[in-house]
Amino acid sequence: MKNNEGILLVLSGPSGAGKGTICKRLQKEIPIEYSVSATTRAPRVGEVHGKDYFFLNKETFEKKIRENEFLEWARVYDNYYGTPIDYVQGVLAQGKDCILEIDPQGAKQVKKKKPDAVYVFILPPSMQEQERRLTQRGTEKMYEIEKRISSAQEEISALEYYDYVVVNDEVSKAVEKVKAIIIAEKCKVQRHHCYL
């Protein structure tokens, strides 16, 4: 953790907790970079390399895995997804803060490589509320939703690896809390080596 380095904010939590919405709001309201993921899946119409994703072929991706160039990665069916270390480090080295929105399994991988990042767990106000949100989204099939809810309980048990928990009962309040966390983290004594 260097004094002039930006903060890596790892925003995680169960599906349907609303972490995506919080991330989008944060990006609008404060200067923070969004970590761009790498993937081997084909670009969709309108997606831009280096903005939406870094589109890599399978060989390049696997080479990067071997060379330890991802903060985390996962294989979903036939495609790889991952967070390139060099991109994140580049942002932080410029003194900019970087946000990484990721599922708890990914966050656990990141924690091993970046223990000094700030880990925020977004929690839906209740499991019932979470179910409602997932159903409302309307993009997933019922069996997917049920699978997600049962795994959510498991994910919450991973809370101990996190620094902060933000209950997303109201998006604007949750966003204010995450902003406060960033401000507070910048005040941490460990980030002020120059005085020690």
Add this chain to the structure above:
Amino acid sequence: MKNNEGILLVLSGPSGAGKGTICKRLQKEIPIEYSVSATTRAPRVGEVHGKDYFFLNKETFEKKIRENEFLEWARVYDNYYGTPIDYVQGVLAQGKDCILEIDPQGAKQVKKKKPDAVYVFILPPSMQEQERRLTQRGTEKMYEIEKRISSAQEEISALEYYDYVVVNDEVSKAVEKVKAIIIAEKCKVQRHHCYL
């Protein structure tokens, strides 16, 4: 640290750093109780027992010292000053946050009895600026000022005992930072035992 307990915010720093001003502003802007000190000095005109100070006689104060009833105490010339534990605990138990404005020697004592309090060090933007502030205040003699400045360097070396450092280059910004620290502290995973 209980889930429903208020936060004890220990605000410290060298003389002239502006901690008094920050405290007053915080009390106006957010619901936070100010820790009331005990003293053996005589009340001044208008001072109210239980509001400005708890005015105790010497015997009572010394008994409380022996019975370990102060978070910290000090003898200044012929008078005692101290922070009664029961007052602070009472405030916290009601779920209210409590602010304790104190010099670094006192904060060090408090740290031993309340390691889970939140320790914020207010730092003047520069030693030069601090000298100007102390001189402007006009309430201290020159030799007092010099003594304070030389001890300030020493006090800053105590920074490692603190959680946060807030550079008071602009009061309103410093106040916002302290408010963010309180919000962030309430989001700490350790304060959410119910999920663990």
